Amino acid sequence: xxxxxxxxxxxxxxxxxxxxxxxxxxxxxxxxxxxxxxxxxxxxxxxxxxxxxxxxxxxxxxxxxxxxxxxxxxxxxxxxxxxxxxxxxxxxxxxxxxxxxxxxxxxxxxxxxxxxxxxxxxxxxxxxxxxxxxxxxxxxxxxxxxxxxxxxxxxxxxxxxxxxxxxxxxxxxxxxxxxxxxxxxxxxxxxxxxxxxxxxxxxxxxxxxxxxxxxxxxxxxxxxxxxxxxxxxxxxxxxxxxxxxxxxxxxxxxxxxxxxxxxxxxxxxxxxxxxxxxxxxxxxxxxxxxxxxxxxxxxxxxxxxxxxxxxxxxxxxxxxxxxxxxxxxxxxx
Amino acid sequence: xxxxxxxxxxxxxxxxxxxxxxxxxxxxxxxxxxxxxxxxxxxxxxxxxxxxxxxxxxxxxxxxxxxxxxxxxxxxxxxxxxxxxxxxxxxxxxxxxxxxxxxxxxxxxxxxxxxxxxxxxxxxxxxxxxxxxxxxxxxxxxxxxxxxxxxxxxxxxxxxxxxxxxxxxxxxxxxxxxxxxxxxxxxxxxxxxxxxxxxxxxxxxxxxxxxxxxxxxxxxxxxxxxxxxxxxxxxxxxxxxxxxxxxxxxxxxxxxxxxxxxxxxxxxxxxxxxxxxxxxxxxxxxxxxxxxxxxxxxxxxxxxxxxxxxxxxxxxxxxxxxxxxxxxxxxxx
DNA sequence: TTGAAAGCGCTAACAA
DNA sequence: TTGTTAGCGCTTTCAA
Numbered sequence: 001x002x003x004x005x006x007x008x009x010x011x012x013x014x015x016x017x018x019x020x021x022x023x024x025x026x027x028x029x030x031x032x033x034x035x036x037x038x039x040x041x042x043x044x045x046x047x048x049x050x051x052x053x054x055x056x057x058x059x060x061x062x063x064x065x066x067x068x069x070x071x072x073x074x075x076x077x078x079x080x081x082x083x084x085x086x087x088x089x090x091x092x093x094x095x096x097x098x099x100x101x102x103x104x105x106x107x108x109x110x111x112x113x114x115x116x117x118x119x120x121x122x123x124x125x126x127x128x129x130x131x132x133x134x135x136x137x138x139x140x141x142x143x144x145x146x147x148x149x150x151x152x153x154x155x156x157x158x159x160x161x162x163x164x165x166x167x168x169x170x171x172x173x174x175x176x177x178x179x180x181x182x183x184x185x186x187x188x189x190x191x192x193x194x195x196x197x198x199x200x201x202x203x204x205x206x207x208x209x210x211x212x213x214x215x216x217x218x219x220x221x222x223x224x225x226x227x228x229x230x231x232x233x234x235x236x237x238x239x240x241x242x243x244x245x246x247x248x249x250x251x252x253x254x255x256x257x258x259x260x261x262x263x264x265x266x267x268x269x270x271x272x273x274x275x276x277x278x279x280x281x282x283x284x285x286x287x288x289x290x291x292x293x294x295x296x297x298x299x300x301x302x303x304x305x306x307x308x309x310x311x312x313x314x315x316x317x318x319x320x321x322x323x324x325x326x327x328x329x330x331x332x333x
Numbered sequence: 334x335x336x337x338x339x340x341x342x343x344x345x346x347x348x349x350x351x352x353x354x355x356x357x358x359x360x361x362x363x364x365x366x367x368x369x370x371x372x373x374x375x376x377x378x379x380x381x382x383x384x385x386x387x388x389x390x391x392x393x394x395x396x397x398x399x400x401x402x403x404x405x406x407x408x409x410x411x412x413x414x415x416x417x418x419x420x421x422x423x424x425x426x427x428x429x430x431x432x433x434x435x436x437x438x439x440x441x442x443x444x445x446x447x448x449x450x451x452x453x454x455x456x457x458x459x460x461x462x463x464x465x466x467x468x469x470x471x472x473x474x475x476x477x478x479x480x481x482x483x484x485x486x487x488x489x490x491x492x493x494x495x496x497x498x499x500x501x502x503x504x505x506x507x508x509x510x511x512x513x514x515x516x517x518x519x520x521x522x523x524x525x526x527x528x529x530x531x532x533x534x535x536x537x538x539x540x541x542x543x544x545x546x547x548x549x550x551x552x553x554x555x556x557x558x559x560x561x562x563x564x565x566x567x568x569x570x571x572x573x574x575x576x577x578x579x580x581x582x583x584x585x586x587x588x589x590x591x592x593x594x595x596x597x598x599x600x601x602x603x604x605x606x607x608x609x610x611x612x613x614x615x616x617x618x619x620x621x622x623x624x625x626x627x628x629x630x631x632x633x634x635x636x637x638x639x640x641x642x643x644x645x646x647x648x649x650x651x652x653x654x655x656x657x658x659x660x661x662x663x664x665x666x
Numbered sequence: 667t668t669g670a671a672a673g674c675g676c677t678a679a680c681a682a
Numbered sequence: 683t684t685g686t687t688a689g690c691g692c693t694t695t696c697a698a
Contacts, residue, residue: 004473004644005394007675018685023677033683048468053448055391055675059690063387068431072416074610079412083405086433090442095449098401098431100419109423115386116428135381140337254615277407282587283616311337340691351669356693366667388691392674 006049015043026051057117066304067113069099069106071126075219075247076276077293078125081146084297085122092305094119107132114139120304122146127189128155142307144300147291148191149317156307156316158299162195162273163202165289165322166242169271170203172287172324173240176333178269180212182238184227184252186219186245193219193244196273200242212238217248224248228255239268240330246272246279246288253284253329269330285328292320339382348376359384390450399637400446402432402439404458408552408580409609410626411458414479417630418455425638427452440465447472453637455479460522461488475640477633480624481524482650489640489649491632495528495606496535498622498655499575502604503536505620505657506573509666511602513545515571517560517585519552519578526552526577529606533575545571550581557581561588572601573663579605579612579621586617586662602663618661625653 008022015022017040024032025040032040043049057063066089073079086096097118101109103126110132113121121136124146133153136143142156149157173181183200186193204210213234215227224243228251231238243249249272256262256270264270272279275290299318307313326332341355348355350373357365358373365373376382390396399422406412419429430451434442436459443465446454454469457479466486469476475489482490506514516533519526537543546567548560557576561584564571576582582605589595589603597603605612608623632651640646659665 004471005675009675019675020677020685020687021683023675024684027677031683036683048471050444050448052391052450052675054387054396054450055690056677057690058385058388058391058675058692059677061690073412076409076412079406079409079415082412082431083433086431090433095445096431098415098419098429100416100423111383112428115383117385117387138337138381250614250616258615278611281583281616282591283583283614338691342691352691353669353671353693354667356691357668360693364667369667385691388674389693390674391676391691392693394674 006047008049008051010047011040011044011049014047015039027056061117062309063117063119064094065097065116065118066094067097067099067116067118067121069101069109069113069121069123069126071101071103073100074221075125075245075274076278077245077247077274077291080276081124081293081297084294085300088297088301092301101126103127110136114141119308120144122300122304123148128153137313140311140313142304142310142313144303146296146300150191154313154315156303156314156318158296158303158318158320159191159195160291160296160320160322162192162322163199165273165324166196166199166201167203167206168324169242169273169289170200171207172326173242173269173271173330174204174207174209176269176331178240178331179209180236180238181209181240181242182213182215182231183211184215184217184224184231184241184243184248186217186248188216188218190219196244217244219245219248221248221251224251225255228252228260232260237268241268241270243270243272246274246276246286248272249286249288250278250284253286264329265331271330275325279325279327287327287330288325289322290325291322295320338385339380341382341384343380344373344377344382347380348372360389394450395642396450396452397427398430398449398451399427400430400432400449400451400454402434402442402446402454402456402459404434404436406433407554408458408578408607409611410578410580410607410624413609414457414626414630417627418633421630421634425634434459436460443469447474452641453477455633455637456481461486470646473644473646475637475643475646477636477649479629479633483524487646487648489636489647489651491629491636491651491653492524492528493624493629493653493655495525495655496532498606498657499529499532499534500536500539501657502575502606502622503533504540505659506575506602506604506663507537507540507542509602509664511573511664512542513569513571514542514573514575515546515548515564516544517548517550517557517564517574517576517581519550519581521549521551523552529577550577552578552581554581554584557584558588561585561593565593570601574601574603576603576605579607579609579619581605582619582621583611583617586619597662598664604663608658612658612660620660620663621658622655623658624655628653
């Protein structure tokens, strides 16, 4: 078989030029004459030469690798975001190193990322310890939390205005005549769930109301089912439920209709959060708040590219507006 | 600030040992005495040393990088597969380089993968040109097509038995008394759609029937909607529709119920393929064929690991059994 | 077992 | 513009 990999030296020998001429031809700002370039490219094509970007990264310190960490992909919001992030980084000449993690193993995963010399880290549906955040700062690796924030950490974040979204839902439900309004929280330690809840309570208060019942679904299917049953174990049940995200809301609707024999929205109104594609499906037709996924991805990429290559890392926080999407799962005024 | 990256030389200097001792301590089969190991680890911890795996990859030729290429993530089958693949490779000490691509740009993307010295390529919902496949063979990079196969190419593949699945659906519909059975194809050039269709026709033939109408949905939402309308533009319409995957089937059901005012399954039966999580949701309750995603991922990873590091690439083809999942979207006998 | 030395494939300063 | 030279951070012979 012989050697299987073609190096810049092989190309240089065939083209009868120096090895650095080959390097210049294949690097961005390379100053090479048209004639040289042509000879090199011709020899490279003949041999099937392909630059080894890993070797390049070792020297230049620019791996053009961005790590993305996600905890799960069952909530359809995240695959969508992942797809857009990946395409956006690719378009900018960066490649995505994908990591799935369970809470608890995140620190080890971040160590692996750093070993791969990634130039930036995006964390979606996942958080990070403060010691790790500091380590990233030390190595000059910018971190962007997607759809989450931790004010005390030296990391950037991109979110939408979850407080305002929760508030608008509260107004909408209160103004539609609902009186026993329940809330199903997501993960209690996530800023999304906390903010949506805070905004929701604030909105209710502005209408002189308080939440009728609060349950926790933990952003899981099982949790959502249990929370729904818990609410309707009480006498009378709720006449409206705000579920902290769409993914849980679908389960809630299934339990309500199939298991409890209730009609939506005649017997009980359901509203969610995220506006994932399924929310628009006729089988659910869910009233919800849309998160501007495309704009959030854009902001994430912008913050990343701004910091990549900089020696120092700056904390940036982007918050994008959300919008109430009224469909048919909640009664109207 | 000073130097920001800690190298094995820094550790060696602090521990007063040779640089190669540090290297051995951090590489797998490194023969080092316990005392040496302890000194090195202590110095490394003190400095916050982290091996540069890119430099290691340049020398050893083992990047421990696996590329995964997907064309889209809206069909929920793929995020699920991606999540499992990623976790499985991570567990084996490999990292995933994720690429999203549109048909047509795939060749350029594969070139990028090879530049990153990936040790293997998984292609899901995406195909590959024969010249590229040959190039991968030449570089000794194993390729596994997930949920797709191209017999003429020197690449491995993992599929489920789509022919048998289609056949079972045909029997099921025929035996339930349906007489005007339509089929909505996916992408015409994909082996999944072709096999499901072939099996379906075979199954119908075994019951002395033929397909009543055939339309093409192209695995897209818009295509599925158009195909549905096309079928019901004909006098009478179908009394059953086999949709080539679940993702399109949900759209078909929406169009049927919301736009055409038909009841499922009283007026028309709908069956899909894949058994994505949403198929089990009460709002759809779709009769379908389940693809063994977990087993397919397992087979993919096994084929990959078997070949990674081998000089020569072997063609492997894994086909896993599927299973009919009967829910409520199709009439029973 | 340990250390010295020679690279892996490439970039980047420097001189010509 | 081109070639020469010195590395990047690491693995891997080869002696000791």
